[in-house]
Amino acid sequence: MISPALLKFARYTAMRGVALLVTVCIGVYISVWIANMGGYVDNIRRSQITEGVGLSFRGNSLYQDMAPSDKQRLMDDEIERQVARLGLDKPFIGRSFNYLLDALTLSLGRSERMSSNTGSKDVKNILLERLPVTLVLFGTANLLTFFLGVFIALFLSRRYGSVLDRLSVAVAPTSAAPPWFYGIFLILIFASILGVLPYGGMLDAPVPLTGLGRALSMLKHMILPLMAWLMSTLAIGVYTRRTFFLVYSSEDYVELAKAKGLRSRTIERRYVLRPTLPTIVTQFAFTLIYAWQGAIITETVFSWPGLGRLLFQAIGMFETPVIIGSVVIFAYLLAISVFLLDIIYALIDPRVKLGAEGSQ
Amino acid sequence: MTKLLSSLFGTLKLYPTIIASSVIILGLVALSIYAVVAIPYDKAVSLWRGAEEIWIDTPRYAAPEWTNLFRRDKLPLTFTLYSDSENSVTTVGENSTETITEFTFTYDYKTFPREMNVFFDAQFDKRQPYIMIAWLTPDGREVSMFRGGIRSSHRYPISQDTSLTTHAPDQLPHVVLLADPASLKDAAAEPEVLPGEYTLRIRTLTFDEGSTVQSRFTVYGDVYGMAGTDHRRRDLMVALLWGTPIALLFGLFATIGTSILTFIIAAIGTWYGGWLDAAIQRITEVNLMLPFLPILIMVGTFYSRSIWLMLVVIIVLGIFTAAIKGYRAMFLQVKNSAYIEAARAYGASNMRIIFRYMIPKLVPVLVPTFVIGIPAFVFLEASLAVIGLGDPILPTWGKVLSDAYQGGALYRGYYYWVLEPAVLLMATGLAFAMLGFALDRVFNPRLRGI
Numbered sequence: 122m123i124s125p126a127l128l129k130f131a132r133y134t135a136m137r138g139v140a141l142l143v144t145v146c147i148g149v150y151i152s153v154w155i156a157n158m159g160g161y162v163d164n165i166r167r168s169q170i171t172e173g174v175g176l177s178f179r180g181n182s183l184y185q186d187m188a189p190s191d192k193q194r195l196m197d198d199e200i201e202r203q204v205a206r207l208g209l210d211k212p213f214i215g216r217s218f219n220y221l222l223d224a225l226t227l228s229l230g231r232s233e234r235m236s237s238n239t240g241s242k243d244v245k246n247i248l249l250e251r252l253p254v255t256l257v258l259f260g261t262a263n264l265l266t267f268f269l270g271v272f273i274a275l276f277l278s279r280r281y282g283s284v285l286d287r288l289s290v291a292v293a294p295t296s297a298a299p300p301w302f303y304g305i306f307l308i309l310i311f312a313s314i315l316g317v318l319p320y321g322g323m324l325d326a327p328v329p330l331t332g333l334g335r336a337l338s339m340l341k342h343m344i345l346p347l348m349a350w351l352m353s354t355l356a357i358g359v360y361t362r363r364t365f366f367l368v369y370s371s372e373d374y375v376e377l378a379k380a381k382g383l384r385s386r387t388i389e390r391r392y393v394l395r396p397t398l399p400t401i402v403t404q405f406a407f408t409l410i411y412a413w414q415g416a417i418i419t420e421t422v423f424s425w426p427g428l429g430r431l432l433f434q435a436i437g438m439f440e441t442p443v444i445i446g447s448v449v450i451f452a453y454l455l456a457i458s459v460f461l462l463d464i465i466y467a468l469i470d471p472r473v474k475l476g477a478e479g480s481q
Numbered sequence: 482m483t484k485l486l487s488s489l490f491g492t493l494k495l496y497p498t499i500i501a502s503s504v505i506i507l508g509l510v511a512l513s514i515y516a517v518v519a520i521p522y523d524k525a526v527s528l529w530r531g532a533e534e535i536w537i538d539t540p541r542y543a544a545p546e547w548t549n550l551f552r553r554d555k556l557p558l559t560f561t562l563y564s565d566s567e568n569s570v571t572t573v574g575e576n577s578t579e580t581i582t583e584f585t586f587t588y589d590y591k592t593f594p595r596e597m598n599v600f601f602d603a604q605f606d607k608r609q610p611y612i613m614i615a616w617l618t619p620d621g622r623e624v625s626m627f628r629g630g631i632r633s634s635h636r637y638p639i640s641q642d643t644s645l646t647t648h649a650p651d652q653l654p655h656v657v658l659l660a661d662p663a664s665l666k667d668a669a670a671e672p673e674v675l676p677g678e679y680t681l682r683i684r685t686l687t688f689d690e691g692s693t694v695q696s697r698f699t700v701y702g703d704v705y706g707m708a709g710t711d712h713r714r715r716d717l718m719v720a721l722l723w724g725t726p727i728a729l730l731f732g733l734f735a736t737i738g739t740s741i742l743t744f745i746i747a748a749i750g751t752w753y754g755g756w757l758d759a760a761i762q763r764i765t766e767v768n769l770m771l772p773f774l775p776i777l778i779m780v781g782t783f784y785s786r787s788i789w790l791m792l793v794v795i796i797v798l799g800i801f802t803a804a805i806k807g808y809r810a811m812f813l814q815v816k817n818s819a820y821i822e823a824a825r826a827y828g829a830s831n832m833r834i835i836f837r838y839m840i841p842k843l844v845p846v847l848v849p850t851f852v853i854g855i856p857a858f859v860f861l862e863a864s865l866a867v868i869g870l871g872d873p874i875l876p877t878w879g880k881v882l883s884d885a886y887q888g889g890a891l892y893r894g895y896y897y898w899v900l901e902p903a904v905l906l907m908a909t910g911l912a913f914a915m916l917g918f919a920l921d922r923v924f925n926p927r928l929r930g931i
Contacts, residue, residue: 158783294917297860297914313892436781
């Protein structure tokens with residue numbers, strides 16, 4: 122016997138999952154259209170066909186003694202046939218759905234100039250190799266901002282009106298500048314002038330041999346990007362949450378709890394944090410959406426070898442499949458992080474379990 | 482009237498940040514107007530795209546002149562001396578005209594300049610003018626340099642004239658000219674500057690009637706102008722000045738485009754409700770999840786990097802954002818209020834209700850968000866430039882920052898190159914953000930206690 126609450130939870134999660142999948146499909150479909158207005162996706166396909174045909178002809182001993190011009194004609198015929206088979210000579214709308222499927226599965230063929238560290242030229246491998254590198258840095262950065270933000274905000278709302286509290290209001294506008302901008306200043310101070318931290322990159326050269334050495338080297342390279350991230354995102358996060366907590370701490374039930382003589386820690390946890398948590402999680406989802414994209418430029422400035430820097434390099438080399446692939450993988454990244462937060466939301470918001478969604 | 486004014490100033494006094502940020506913003510607006518008036522658009526673009534011919538009188542990677550204020554040993558300034566009636570004496574002879582131009586300057590820096598050049602612009606019909614150049618040092622030596630005919634546009638690169646370095650072959654020609662001869666004797670020692678007054682004397686002989694020669698002498702120091710120069714010898718002042726109106730307009734247009742359209746669409750959707758509202762909700766949910774920046778990058782790479790195309794894409798993708806949900810919640814309250822009911826009762830049209838009654842009611846909420854939104858777009862332009870998608874033609878702060886970054890300014894110590902655009906960006910961003918936060922408190926008194 123499954124409890125009705127669990128059933129509701131499962132239904133909610135499944136609904137959100139489907140909704141997000143549809144969203145990803147729409148996003149990727151739009152990207153396919155944008156990319157193909159200049160024929161870029163078609164070109165990827167064409168070059169794949171040409172390469173495949175060329176390979177099959179070179180490998181086949183039947184064609185070895187043939188005159189080059191005849192061989193070329195046969196190759197052209199074969200390419201023509203495959204182009205027709207894929208419908209490349211027909212209107213785009215029919216193909217667009219095939220492309221959507223290809224893009225969603227990241228089967229974007231091979232890159233022209235770029236390759237992964239393992240030497241693969243497969244776009245999927247290139248992208249997936251960079252994914253964990255980005256996740257390590259920006260996962261840490263976002264979790265750090267989130268938890269630090271909540272704790273500092275709680276701390277300040279407890280000391281409303283103190284010097285620190287007023288300072289937090291005063292510095293909130295500094296969040297107007299993005300992380301990479303602070304990154305430049307940090308590099309200038311800590312790398313150029315003081316020379317104590319590296320300019321960028323992920324590991325020292327030569328790469329340390331031991332696992333511990335590598336981890337320490339990576340930590341050292343993460344300090345400046347993390348600092349830049351905190352400088353840009355923490356102030357505004359603290360400010361909005363502090364205001365939010367203050368509004369909630371003036372609710373009647375909090376006053377009642379105070380009157381009952383509950384300890385302030387208990388009040389904070391049960392009567393302030395608990396009811397505001399779903400909203401905070403939703404806000405965090407929005408922040409994450411912007412954060413993943415902010416990673417692109419931050420990685421570029423710090424030469425952090427993740428997806429963002431890959432995209433930057435792909436722009437420089439005009440590597441179409443990698444650029445389209447990046448859009449797809451960022452779409453996935455956004456959807457998956459929102460989905461995870463949706464699950465957390467469902468776990469902490471009693472309304473989901475009670476099935477009160479419809480009563481808005 | 483005076484009472485109203487004094488109460489207004491009374492309110493302003495409570496918010497010193499409003500005054501401070503308004504002063505910065507007004508300063509930026511003044512700077513923009515000055516930029517547009519002083520350097521017309523076409524000139525700014527041609528200067529910024531300029532080839533070597535335009536920036537021939539400036540050194541590469543020169544720091545701004547004011548950095549000398551912080552140095553004990555001043556770095557040599559960059560300067561150019563032009564021939565005019567004051568420094569030239571002309572005597573008309575029988576079949577030739579002789580002009581002697583003397584460029585006199587004091588050189589008392591500790592270090593040598595990077596380069597020295599003499600340029601000539603000559604006008605003649607048949608016979609080339611003849612030039613003889615001499616260098617007079619403070620200790621009374623006279624070094625003869627170039628002599629010969631010149632073309633209509635001629636350059637004599639002093640720093641490449643190896644005939645000057647016969648007695649000190651390890652040194653650069655312009656170093657030999659400015660050095661204390663005693664310090665040159667020992668090849669191992671560093672040459673030292675002989676401080677004092679130097680003169681470059683140019684004797685010009687012209688033969689055709691009406692033939693003239695204009696000359697100019699340029700010493701390329703380590704510092705130049707108010708803003709310094711970049712890797713292509715361009716005066717950064719052009720980009721810093723012109724970057725101001727571009728940044729302000731870009732931020733303003735993008736914010737107007739997104740926040741105001743968002744606001745109006747939210748109002749219309751809430752008022753009509755039904756399928757229109759539902760459609761707006763669904764579009765917003767999808768649009769929220771679109772990878773905005775990667776799509777922008779894709780458009781920039783595949784189509785055009787023009788700042789105006791970017792602006793259009795930013796606005797299109799920026800309308801259906803999270804803000805629409807917030808506005809919708811507020812409009813729903815307004816929609817159910819009594820005065821809207823009254824408007825309906827007297828038969829006001831839908832449009833009248835939306836634009837005369839609903840939207841004005843929530844303008845106080847819009848104004849601060851509008852102002853806070855501006856820096857995000859100013860920085861977005863810079864962000865795009867940093868990843869190599871800056872406008873190919875326009876001089877912007879982001880382009881300077883991106884050039885500096887690509888040129889390794891941080892590794893090579895050209896800090897001015899990074900700091901100048903960064904400080905301007907920061908000032909703009911902070912001014913608007915501070916103003917927005919303060920306005921938020923003025924317009925939304927609920928926050929004032931908090």
